[in-house]
Amino acid sequence: MTERTNEEWLADLQSDSDRQGEAIQDLQNRLQRGIFYYLSRERSDLSGLSTHELTQMAQDMAQDATLRVMQNLTSFRGDSLFTTWATRVAVRVAISDLRRARYKDFSLDSITADGDVLPPASTLVGGSRPPGPERAAEQTEILAKVQSTLNDVLTERQQQALIAVAVRGVPLEIVAEQMQTNRNALYKLIHDARRKLRTHLETQGLSLDYVLNLFQE
């Protein structure tokens, strides 16, 4: 099969002849191969699935992605290959599905919004040698300072979002859904929270090097 140019993809996908059906099928097959590659080669968390299961997943995701590409053809701006743009749509579909499946039981309520989010200092340093009493006291003091900064500087909503995304590793997309906002707005909320925390801690004389050094074994 000869590769289509961007113009040929658009013309064929919007054609009212048989070419449209062929182009849709070609696109879906291509997206399916890309998604299958991603699921089978780049996702170690799916290594327990059989080839048949991965093929089925890739097929379903490619079908959904093709539908979305067709619904959004007019938003293609032509600043990349059409196939790259369509693959990006497919990647969003695939990763969204995987995130939803993985975090289906996640609840933001599990994040302690108004209590301590940090564990006690005694649990924070691994290894066989516990810190001396002076160092342990300093660690406790700094942790309390970080905790109170979280409580004082951030809103409850910012705390929940920051802890869920930056500390627990929950995807923005999942947290945004539960907060009934969108990913873009959530990103800005968290970015603003991080800036406020950094500025506040730095004005108290706390630097990254100092904090890291304090908690290293």
Place this chain on the structure above:
Amino acid sequence: MDDQLRKLIDCIFDAHLDTIIDCETCGSQFNCFAELVAGGADAHDLLPAVEEHLLCCPDCREEYEALLAIVRAENQGLTAS
């Protein structure tokens, strides 16, 4: 050091104090970015704002890395049927 504390400390002190682009703006540019990087360009020399956003945003980074992996595989014929 406790993993969660390390993540919190990193996320605070890695925060950029200047204005950076959001997910939507990043997403509108990273198709082209991925093609160039897959073609061998150095990400540092391309779109610094996109690269900076990818460092800060785990969702965009995951999607970008997936796209890049697929584009690279396609360029190498690894996804051919």
